[in-house]
Amino acid sequence: VDLDDLTLPEPTPEQFRRSLLHHLQYTVGTDPEHASKFDWRMALSYTIRDRALEPWFDATRRTWNEDRKRVYYLSMEFLIGRLLEDATINLGLRDVAVEVFDRLGLDFADIADDEPDAALGNGGLGRLAACYLESMATLGCPAYGYGIRYEHGLFKQRFEGGRQVEAPEDWLVTDNPWSFTRPESAYPVGFRGEVVEQDGRQIWTPQLQVLAEAHDTPVVGYGRQWANTLRLWAAKPSADLFDLERFNAGDFTAAAEPEAWARTLSRVLYPNDTTSRGKELRLSQEYFLTSASVQDIVRRYLETHDDLRRLPEYVAIQMNDTHPAIAGPELIRLLVDDHGFGFDAAVDLSTQVLGYTNHTLLPEALEHWSVGLMRKVLPRHLQIIEQLDRRDAELHGPRPEGVGLIGDDQVRMGDLAFVTSHKINGVSALHTDLVRRDLFPALDSLHPDRIVNVTNGVTPRRWIALANPPLAQLLTDTLGSGWETDLERLKGLEDHIDDPAFREAFGATKRQAKERLSGWLADHHGIEVPTDALYDVQVKRLHEYKRQLMNILWTIAHWQRIKRDPGAGWVPRVKIFGGKAAPSYVMAKDIIRLINDVAAVVNADPETRDLLQVVYPANYNVSMAEKLIPAADLSEQISTAGMEASGTGNMKFALNGALTIGTLDGANVEIREHVGADNFFLFGLTADEVTARRNEPDHARTAIEKSQAMRDVLQAIAEGTFSPDEPNRYGAILDMIWNSDWFLVASDFDSYDETQQAVDRTYLDHERWQRMALLNVARTGYFSSDRSVREYMSRIWNITPAL
Numbered sequence: 030v031d032l033d034d035l036t037l038p039e040p041t042p043e044q045f046r047r048s049l050l051h052h053l054q055y056t057v058g059t060d061p062e063h064a065s066k067f068d069w070r071m072a073l074s075y076t077i078r079d080r081a082l083e084p085w086f087d088a089t090r091r092t093w094n095e096d097r098k099r100v101y102y103l104s105m106e107f108l109i110g111r112l113l114e115d116a117t118i119n120l121g122l123r124d125v126a127v128e129v130f131d132r133l134g135l136d137f138a139d140i141a142d143d144e145p146d147a148a149l150g151n152g153g154l155g156r157l158a159a160c161y162l163e164s165m166a167t168l169g170c171p172a173y174g175y176g177i178r179y180e181h182g183l184f185k186q187r188f189e190g191g192r193q194v195e196a197p198e199d200w201l202v203t204d205n206p207w208s209f210t211r212p213e214s215a216y217p218v219g220f221r222g223e224v225v226e227q228d229g230r231q232i233w234t235p236q237l238q239v240l241a242e243a244h245d246t247p248v249v250g251y252g253r254q255w256a257n258t259l260r261l262w263a264a265k266p267s268a269d270l271f272d273l274e275r276f277n278a279g280d281f282t283a284a285a286e287p288e289a290w291a292r293t294l295s296r297v298l299y300p301n302d303t304t305s306r307g308k309e310l311r312l313s314q315e316y317f318l319t320s321a322s323v324q325d326i327v328r329r330y331l332e333t334h335d336d337l338r339r340l341p342e343y344v345a346i347q348m349n350d351t352h353p354a355i356a357g358p359e360l361i362r363l364l365v366d367d368h369g370f371g372f373d374a375a376v377d378l379s380t381q382v383l384g385y386t387n388h389t390l391l392p393e394a395l396e397h398w399s400v401g402l403m404r405k406v407l408p409r410h411l412q413i414i415e416q417l418d419r420r421d422a423e424l425h426g427p428r429p430e431g432v433g434l435i436g437d438d439q440v441r442m443g444d445l446a447f448v449t450s451h452k453i454n455g456v457s458a459l460h461t462d463l464v465r466r467d468l469f470p471a472l473d474s475l476h477p478d479r480i481v482n483v484t485n486g487v488t489p490r491r492w493i494a495l496a497n498p499p500l501a502q503l504l505t506d507t508l509g510s511g512w513e514t515d516l517e518r519l520k521g522l523e524d525h526i527d528d529p530a531f532r533e534a535f536g537a538t539k540r541q542a543k544e545r546l547s548g549w550l551a552d553h554h555g556i557e558v559p560t561d562a563l564y565d566v567q568v569k570r571l572h573e574y575k576r577q578l579m580n581i582l583w584t585i586a587h588w589q590r591i592k593r594d595p596g597a598g599w600v601p602r603v604k605i606f607g608g609k610a611a612p613s614y615v616m617a618k619d620i621i622r623l624i625n626d627v628a629a630v631v632n633a634d635p636e637t638r639d640l641l642q643v644v645y646p647a648n649y650n651v652s653m654a655e656k657l658i659p660a661a662d663l664s665e666q667i668s669t670a671g672m673e674a675s676g677t678g679n680m681k682f683a684l685n686g687a688l689t690i691g692t693l694d695g696a697n698v699e700i701r702e703h704v705g706a707d708n709f710f711l712f713g714l715t716a717d718e719v720t721a722r723r724n725e726p727d728h729a730r731t732a733i734e735k736s737q738a739m740r741d742v743l744q745a746i747a748e749g750t751f752s753p754d755e756p757n758r759y760g761a762i763l764d765m766i767w768n769s770d771w772f773l774v775a776s777d778f779d780s781y782d783e784t785q786q787a788v789d790r791t792y793l794d795h796e797r798w799q800r801m802a803l804l805n806v807a808r809t810g811y812f813s814s815d816r817s818v819r820e821y822m823s824r825i826w827n828i829t830p831a832l
């Protein structure tokens with residue numbers, strides 16, 4: 030079938046309207062007279078989807094026909110958000126869609142708002158995977174994303190009495206128009222059981238087996254030239270799992286048990302984003318994703334190639350952190366057990382194919398699985414890991430303490446990923462240096478060419494074109510179109526910086542974003558905020574190292590200062606927080622409650638409420654980020670130096686004209702290098718100073734005793750100013766700050782405070798602020814995920830784009 034027969038022309042408004050009404054009637058099955066917002070959204074989705082299929086089929090065919098190398102991005106998380114508007118923009122159909130809905134008396138943005146977020150991720154790692162998929166499609170890099178089709182994504186957050194309460198997320202209650210079930214692409218995945226040796230070969234007979242069923246979503250690149258596939262696996266009980274015997278014996282629940290077990294594998298996303306809990310289900314989910322994906326990759330390769338030794342020429346597999354690190358042993362297992370490879374040859378081949386990205390240095394986030402659990406769930410893989418470990422010891426002689434794949438009865442997934450990968454990368458320049466020096470010093474010295482840096486990036490399509498249409502329009506009016514796929518062209522803005530009219534137009538885009546946000550907060554959260562104030566925003570997962578606590582402590586100090594001298598010409602501020610805490614992370618939940626308790630008191634204070642508002646809209650997610658980030662003046666990137674691997678929110682804020690107050694941590698370092706030190710509010714200890722300060726006894730008490738402002742803040746909290754009905758509600762937080770303060774909130778407080786006051790002084794100089802904001806936009810084109818993906822393609826995947 031020639032694709033040209035299927036080609037749908039660039040639709041005129043009339044053709045678009047006709048196709049929309051066609052789907053409304055014949056796909057959604059609704060009479061237009063009675064169509065709901067949901068019906069229109071579904072009809073619009075099918076109309077847009079139609080035009081996504083052409084570049085999808087075309088790309089798939091070209092990749093096959095030209096026998097192109099493919100990259101496979103394995104990730105336990107893809108924090109996609111909504112797809113409708115993103116696909117509409119990348120297919121160049123937003124203007125015609127907006128026009129047609131106008132004519133129908135409907136509002137495109139309102140209809141698009143009806144789509145649930147695909148919240149198949151926790152935070153940075155998951156969102157990065159989504160940005161990279163979109164960039165790979167935009168660049169014409171043949172690629173598949175492999176993930177799990179969780180029935181329930183990241184929990185829904187709401188506040189009860191200021192406390193976080195979690196509720197199941199259920200994005201699949203309504204049809205998902207962007208996913209195609211591929212029952213023909215299903216793979217058995219085995220668990221448990223035993224391995225027996227038979228004439229020199231290891232035979233693994235799994236005790237349990239589930240079916241991994243593929244669900245494909247097209248990922249359309251900007252410009253409608255290419256589309257890749259996100260393949261999400263759903264766990265299905267293989268037929269023989271239902272225990273009919275038990276059922277006939279009347280033991281109904283027991284009969285259904287194995288089935289129920291099977292379904293749990295893709296039931297829910299683990300909501301922890303920094304702590305590996307060593308749960309069997311989590312290991313089983315990781316193997317479920319990895320085995321189905323590696324089987325699918327080898328099957329696709331063997332469809333047009335018969336020599337597996339040439340696999341590295343046609344296949345690159347990227348492991349998104351250690352979560353899919355079992356991919357090494359799994360590929361070795363298939364090569365040795367099913368394709369007769371020798372062990373060494375299989376290891377060499379796998380290592381050439383695999384790459385591993387590390388996203389965190391937090392000890393509690395580094396995955397270790399007990400040897401016992403690995404033996405129970407994956408006995409054959411444990412054998413392979415033990416053989417790998419022996420081989421590594423033979424190859425490199427005695428290894429220093431703590432090095433090796435297995436230690437203290439634990440399998441170290443970081444080391445495993447390292448020795449089975451040809452390239453390991455960190456996600457910012459500083460982070461990669463720390464990965465080399467602190468995480469893998471011994472392995473780095475054994476393999477000095479393996480660790481490389483690829484600094485993170487974000488897609489300008491979603492984070493400017495979609496999230497901030499007024500700014501996008503100004504960029505196009507000023508630079509012409511094309512900046513969307515060549516973000517370094519933003520530099521051209523510097524030529525206009527001395528033009529007051531241009532600066533005014535730029536300022537207008539920020540005002541528009543604030544009006545849109547304050548309208549949305551009022552409608553969706555019943556939160557009233559003024560638009561003529563400095564919007565100071567911290568949105569990210571709740572974690573002590575991200576120091577939302579230092580932010581709210583400073584807010585209290587600022588409130589106390591205003592109360593002491595209300596007439597001092599304060600800059601009105603709206604403090605916006607957003608973010609979820611892992612359900613079992615008690616301290617993080619305490620900090621959320623403190624922020625809400627402070628907000629309740631400060632917002633109700635007649636003396637200060639026109640000068641300071643604290644808001645915390647519940648259930649921060651990708652869609653909320655798209656509304657919050659364009660409206661921000663100040664971006665809070667205040668983590669303890671050395672602890673935030675990169676950050677990506679920091680990039681999104683800068684690209685939308687917010688100024689950063691931040692430490693020399695993660696990608697903040699590179700953002701400051703690009704925008705210039707004069708256009709960045711730097712404060713705090715450096716990573717090396719942090720290490721030194723932690724070794725000083727009583728460093729917190731010393732710092733607090735030096736800071737009147739901090740003492741007043743801690744005093745107010747201890748007195749129950751924000752919890753009058755329970756004065757010692759925040760005993761744990763106060764005790765932590767005075768007596769341990771591992772994240773150095775006390776040590777960095779005064780520096781943070783001085784810098785926040787500099788922010789106020791600068792904001793009062795309107796022109797200076799505009800210039801700094803414009804230079805942030807102009808000089809952060811480097812942080813496009815297109816640049817990151819190009820670096821992966823050249824430094825790690827050895828792939829050339831098809832476009």
Ligand SMILES: CCc1ccc([C@H](C)CC(=O)N[C@@H]2O[C@H](CO)[C@@H](O)[C@H](O)[C@H]2O)cc1
Nearest residue numbers: 153154302303304305388394673674675676
């Ligand atoms: C096993 C539990 C678990 C789950 C997720 C993670 C992720 C690695 C945490 C994460 O999202 N890390 C963030 O990754 C971003 C993308 O590279 C970085 O920008 C952030 O700095 C980093 O915290 C660790 C541990």
